[in-house]
Amino acid sequence: MQVRTILASAAAAFLVATPALAEQGDWLIRARAIMVAPLEKSGPVEPSFPGAHVAVNNGFSPELDFTYMWTNHIGTELILGTTKHDVSGRGSLDGLGKLAHARVLPPTLTLQYHLLPAAHVRPYVGAGVNYSIFYSEKATQALDQAIGATKVGLSDSVGYALQAGLDVDITRKVFANIDFKYLDINTNARLTTGSTVNRVHVNLDPIVVGFGFGIRL
Template sequence: MRIITALALTAAACAAMPAQAQEKGDVLMRVRAIMVSPNEKSGGVEPSFPGARVGVTDSYAPEIDFTYMVTDHIGTELILGTTKHDVQGRAALSGIDKLAGTWVLPPTLTLQYHFADPHATVRPYVGAGVNYTIFYSSKASGALNAAIGDTKVHLNDSFGYALQAGVDVNITRKVFANLDVKYIDMDTTARLHTGSATNSVKVSIDPLVFGIGIGLRL
């Protein structure tokens, strides 16, 4: 009975706390767990495999971002995180499940509008901005090397727009929960260098990034 009473008093105390403000001049930090889900579309692997297509796998990773509130309702957010993806064979290359692997670093800057009063418990927001994606540590798979010979893989970096929507929900004065979804315009050309031959494929990756996490008002 004492435990139940203590829990009830704690809950009442939390409910009575003043709502966290997200006001002009505040800096917000969020740590999220994200799922990156590509909506990929590719051309042929030219010139050797015009009937082939490629796909890009989903990935899960941590993400961190920082928001500076320019006004009570407008903020700028810098989003940082890196994920690893496999490039899969499709159509004429479907027999090779994994063609290559690559790491993706897509720093993204958005301008956000936060709805509701700065002291509200629930504050949804929308944002739009720019993204620069860096592909690094790209490497051909053993299966691809066995099929066509030792191959080096290079993916061009990408520059595009980003769209965002989310919501912050206060837990305490400084801590809040966060749900977030982003769409990133991401296109690349992958080049496969095998001996003196080079094949290339254009890929629109265009992922949706789903995130859930915790935020802190610094």
């Protein structure tokens, strides 16, 4: 009886210890809360405000991503999420505060390498490409009052993406996730006020930090 009890306990411990794994043919679906923190650098706002530049605040959003495992170690991940950001004036435009609002949708595809696919804690790294779409651009009331009714447009961007993350088992199917990305995003802003058009080039280059949970299918 004692031997049976020991064997049963060992079997139960083995089942509990069995990792969620990341195997060839699996789908890994994650839901994360993300913070998008631009490391922005902008040029002058020309021709009207050569002594000015702009800053972009952090954005927060839910995100959904899908990973397909081509082998036990190699997967591809598609990341979908959108964030809203405020654009503020700096330099000679500092006194106006917020100049505009915009949303960005940066679908990102990465090729990942999973270092320890059979472990309870599974780190991965990745690299790929993002295509960033800007939409819902709108000037603030402060900008309109200062220079007149202004239409804002931001050009879309294509750039590279770098990634590092960690999956940690909760059950065989469910795991926690932490993920870091660097996205190369550049845009040209166009501010049209009557017959006057001002332009500014902005390197956004955000760090994206995500925390969430995933499931293996």
